[in-house]
Amino acid sequence: MKTNTAKRQFAGFLLMGIGAFIGFISCVLSLLNPIPELYNLILYGLTSVAIVVALIGLYLVLE
Numbered sequence: 001m002k003t004n005t006a007k008r009q010f011a012g013f014l015l016m017g018i019g020a021f022i023g024f025i026s027c028v029l030s031l032l033n034p035i036p037e038l039y040n041l042i043l044y045g046l047t048s049v050a051i052v053v054a055l056i057g058l059y060l061v062l063e
Contacts, residue, residue: 012060019054026050 026046033039 008060008063012057012062015057015060016054017057019050019052019057022046022053023050 023046026042029042029046030039
């Protein structure tokens with residue numbers, strides 16, 4: 001039982017880190033705007049993905 005909880009928490013922290021990294025990349029790309037045609041995709045798409053991944057990680061950690 002303890003190993004299952006540890007695996008779940010590790011996966012949760014990993015997902016939170018990945019979500020934070022995607023959010024940071026989304027923020028930087030939105031500010032730099034290297035490809036103007038993809039601005040809305042980067043701003044709304046990547047940010048939404050980052051939030052969902054981070055929230056799944058939070059769910060795994062806090063459950």
